[in-house]
Amino acid sequence: MARTLVEMSEQHHVHQHHQHEHHAMFDTPEAATRLEMEGEVLADFVKEAVEATITHAEQFDLAVERILDLGSGPGVGSCAWAVAIPASTVTAVDGSLAMLDRVTARAASLGVGSRVVTRQHDLATGLEALGRHDVAFSSMALHHVGDETAALVAIRKVLDANGLLVILERAAPEKVRFAGESLGSDELWNRVNAAWSAWLQDMRASLPGAEESADYCSMLASAGFEVLEDRTLSIMLPAPLTPAGRRFARARMGLAATGLTGYLDESTLAEVTDLLADLDGPGSHRWDTAEVEATQRLLIGRAG
Numbered sequence: 001m002a003r004t005l006v007e008m009s010e011q012h013h014v015h016q017h018h019q020h021e022h023h024a025m026f027d028t029p030e031a032a033t034r035l036e037m038e039g040e041v042l043a044d045f046v047k048e049a050v051e052a053t054i055t056h057a058e059q060f061d062l063a064v065e066r067i068l069d070l071g072s073g074p075g076v077g078s079c080a081w082a083v084a085i086p087a088s089t090v091t092a093v094d095g096s097l098a099m100l101d102r103v104t105a106r107a108a109s110l111g112v113g114s115r116v117v118t119r120q121h122d123l124a125t126g127l128e129a130l131g132r133h134d135v136a137f138s139s140m141a142l143h144h145v146g147d148e149t150a151a152l153v154a155i156r157k158v159l160d161a162n163g164l165l166v167i168l169e170r171a172a173p174e175k176v177r178f179a180g181e182s183l184g185s186d187e188l189w190n191r192v193n194a195a196w197s198a199w200l201q202d203m204r205a206s207l208p209g210a211e212e213s214a215d216y217c218s219m220l221a222s223a224g225f226e227v228l229e230d231r232t233l234s235i236m237l238p239a240p241l242t243p244a245g246r247r248f249a250r251a252r253m254g255l256a257a258t259g260l261t262g263y264l265d266e267s268t269l270a271e272v273t274d275l276l277a278d279l280d281g282p283g284s285h286r287w288d289t290a291e292v293e294a295t296q297r298l299l300i301g302r303a304g
């Protein structure tokens with residue numbers, strides 16, 4: 001049955017609201033601070049991606065001099081590439097000026113400011129304006145583009161022959177566990193993760209030009225890439241967590257408590273909220289038993 005103009009208008013306003021919320025979520029100094037902290041805690045993911053890329057580049061006799069970090073956020077990845085490959089220049093690309101300001105500050109503090117440049121640019125359109133590159137890197141950014149396949153095709157066009165596309169994406173959301181306790185168990189996180197999946201589906205549906213995505217390997221192949229690597233990386237932050245690890249765990253749990261209203265049932269939401277209140281309560285030592293498991297998917301494609 002055809003939708004009425006009123007229904008179409010209402011859906012358009014809902015999508016516009018989602019898009020505004022989505023943009024606002026990332027374009028603040030507070031968001032840059034949070035993402036920089038998360039990036040530092042999970043820095044081993046980028047480290048593994050860089051090491052694997054260097055190995056593949058040597059295999060294909062590719063000199064890695066021009067690196068494009070698409071959806072750079074606060075630049076933890078951009079700077080890691082610049083530090084690991086001293087002959088390279090890294091272009092950090094993000095739609096948020098708050099994020100790019102943090103990239104510049106971080107690069108300067110790490111002594112690579114002269115080799116990390118920033119460009120404010122939308123990942124979904126006009127990538128050819130960024131010039132040609134040897135490596136394109138995208139960490140947890142592609143799922144924020146409405147048409148991921150079209151984005152991969154566009155990225156292929158800015159890579160030289162044998163150029164490498166390196167992707168880190170969602171494998172599963174992080175889990176926070178507490179030794180010997182049922183609270184914070186896998187069962188709770190399975191419910192939270194199911195809610196995040198539903199949230200992600202709605203978020204993606206609200207993006208401009210939204211298209212349903214296939215598996216990354218299929219999309220890479222259709223965009224003209226040979227898939228060289230596809231594996232799941234895992235990081236375990238053991239108890240007792242470092243201060244940064246604890247901030248990370250608390251931020252992820254807090255995000256679930258505040259960001260999944262309407263996606264979590266009331267009892268699960270209350271469980272997460274009560275858990276946080278207990279953990280942060282005076283005299284509580286339960287954080288001392290907390291550990292975090294994080295996983296991401298690494299894919300590397302070669303431009304034919």
